[in-house]
Amino acid sequence: MQNNDELARAIGTDKLQKLDFRLGAFGAAVPLLFFIIWAITTSVLQLSSEIGLVLGAVFGITLGLFFSKSKWADYAQGLFDGLAQPIGVVAMVAWFYAGMFAQVLQVGGLVEGLVWVGNVTGFTGGWFVGLTFILAAVFSTAVGTGYGTTVAFATLMYPAGVATGADPTILFAAILAGAVFGDNLAPVSDTTIVSATTQDADVPGVVRSRFKYAIAAAIPALILFVILGGGGSIEQQANIESATNPAGLVMLIPFAIVLILALSGHHIITSLTWGIIAAVITIAIFPVGALSDIIRFNPESDNVVEGALINGITGYLNMAILILLIVASAHLLRLGGTMEAITTSLVKWIKDSVRRAEFAIWGIVALLNSAITINTAAEIAAAPFVREIGEKYKIHSYRRANMLDAVTSALGYIFPWGAPVLLGWSTISMMTETYDWLPVVAPTSVFPFVFQGWFLVIIMLVAALTSWGLRYQGKNGEELKEMPKE
Numbered sequence: 001m002q003n004n005d006e007l008a009r010a011i012g013t014d015k016l017q018k019l020d021f022r023l024g025a026f027g028a029a030v031p032l033l034f035f036i037i038w039a040i041t042t043s044v045l046q047l048s049s050e051i052g053l054v055l056g057a058v059f060g061i062t063l064g065l066f067f068s069k070s071k072w073a074d075y076a077q078g079l080f081d082g083l084a085q086p087i088g089v090v091a092m093v094a095w096f097y098a099g100m101f102a103q104v105l106q107v108g109g110l111v112e113g114l115v116w117v118g119n120v121t122g123f124t125g126g127w128f129v130g131l132t133f134i135l136a137a138v139f140s141t142a143v144g145t146g147y148g149t150t151v152a153f154a155t156l157m158y159p160a161g162v163a164t165g166a167d168p169t170i171l172f173a174a175i176l177a178g179a180v181f182g183d184n185l186a187p188v189s190d191t192t193i194v195s196a197t198t199q200d201a202d203v204p205g206v207v208r209s210r211f212k213y214a215i216a217a218a219i220p221a222l223i224l225f226v227i228l229g230g231g232g233s234i235e236q237q238a239n240i241e242s243a244t245n246p247a248g249l250v251m252l253i254p255f256a257i258v259l260i261l262a263l264s265g266h267h268i269i270t271s272l273t274w275g276i277i278a279a280v281i282t283i284a285i286f287p288v289g290a291l292s293d294i295i296r297f298n299p300e301s302d303n304v305v306e307g308a309l310i311n312g313i314t315g316y317l318n319m320a321i322l323i324l325l326i327v328a329s330a331h332l333l334r335l336g337g338t339m340e341a342i343t344t345s346l347v348k349w350i351k352d353s354v355r356r357a358e359f360a361i362w363g364i365v366a367l368l369n370s371a372i373t374i375n376t377a378a379e380i381a382a383a384p385f386v387r388e389i390g391e392k393y394k395i396h397s398y399r400r401a402n403m404l405d406a407v408t409s410a411l412g413y414i415f416p417w418g419a420p421v422l423l424g425w426s427t428i429s430m431m432t433e434t435y436d437w438l439p440v441v442a443p444t445s446v447f448p449f450v451f452q453g454w455f456l457v458i459i460m461l462v463a464a465l466t467s468w469g470l471r472y473q474g475k476n477g478e479e480l481k482e483m484p485k486e
Helices: 004-010 025-044 050-065 072-083 086-107 110-121 125-143 146-163 168-185 190-198 203-228 246-263 268-285 308-314 317-335 338-350 354-372 375-392 397-411 419-431 443-449 451-466
Strands: none
Touching: 025 050, 025 317, 025 338, 025 354, 025 443, 050 072, 050 317, 050 419, 072 317, 086 110, 086 146, 086 246, 086 268, 086 308, 086 317, 110 146, 110 246, 125 146, 125 168, 125 203, 125 246, 146 168, 146 419, 168 190, 168 203, 168 397, 168 419, 168 443, 168 451, 190 203, 190 375, 190 397, 203 397, 203 451, 246 268, 317 338, 317 375, 317 419, 338 354, 338 375, 354 375, 354 397, 354 451, 375 397, 397 451, 419 443
16 A cells, blocks of 8 residues: 555655665766767767657666666656656647647648749848748747747748758758747747746846847847858759749738737737637638648548648657656756756855856856756756855846846757757658658757857857846845945
8 A cells, every 4th residue: 555655646746856866966867868869879870760769768767767776666756747847748739739830831832932932032042041040030039939930930931941042951050040039038938937037037127138148149140141041952942943832922911910919918829829720711711722731531541630730730749758758857857966966066166256156057057958958947947056146146137037048048959959959850851741852951960050049158158257247136126237235
């Protein structure tokens, strides 16, 4: 018979607080480290697949069992607690809705319409890549989800850009970079809200104070995307004629509806739901696609239900499983004391230096993001340490929130094993079923070119080392240029 603690955990009224591992904090990191090594190795060897990554995550978690000094039942409970965290479920649902929306827009011919615009206006090659970065930045700022932006733009702008002579790798990087911009700056972004609330700061003030950092990174990023974004192969450019149809531009109507609703403060699920409804109505009114391509029932098919809506969901089922496993592995990291051990070492090194304190904040956030790879989950894990160090040295809550969010938003879209990069790669791979000429860019190829992310990380590092933009917390929350006296 179960004891009271075991029974409470079984029904979800209590959660495991601590696990002991062989090799201490390093042992707790084994599941996540194994997955990272697996992801990089298979990608370099060009053996990556979604289900293969899921298997790597499962192998890592299984390996962690043998490093657990706690009872295996407790290890399993810690794993289940991690799987049940809301952050993973929220991301999954957002993917499904964004996937359905993008797939319906594709049925309406928006990709072909965008190719036509690029061809007629001359916005091809590098210019198209620059435009993609701007639009992705605007869209992600409006809707507040970099993941949803990655799905939508990898579905729509990626094939359109490749067809107009854009370099596939730089184009994919521009999509991720635009997602970084909005994830960092959007008032409704989960990372913006988490960074503000965990540091006891107001969202509008945080957004205003971080705008200068986002723009400082965006300007050189845009220039590089335009310069480096051309050079698509002749075979890719030859697809312009077959992929051109201005009629598909009517699908910009539901796209605009989603933007307007999101900017008006509606939840992303609400905005995307109305966008899907508007897209279906548009296809029904205008002769740009068939309603049967949106949803149909085929008894002879293994899936029975077919069409854009089902593709928008099934295309991300493996990724949904993967994100849950990664979040669970990160939870095991916390239960094993890995994060606490890192923070304790850094605090000893800081001593009385504010610059060291800010560098330590930058380092903690960067390290956790490189390991956890789900940006909001990494931000939640880093937030208590950022607040503790920042309050000790009277660093203003806006500054702490900006350090936390900028580095989190940036690195979350850079690492080849990161969820957004894998999500974009998965989306592009899925699009090859529609466009057989579409090249698939490996996650290991794209990460050096996510310029918005890299510039944002560098800018925040320079800010920490030089105290650029540093403000201290006044007695009533005001921003001060000098540290207040006790």
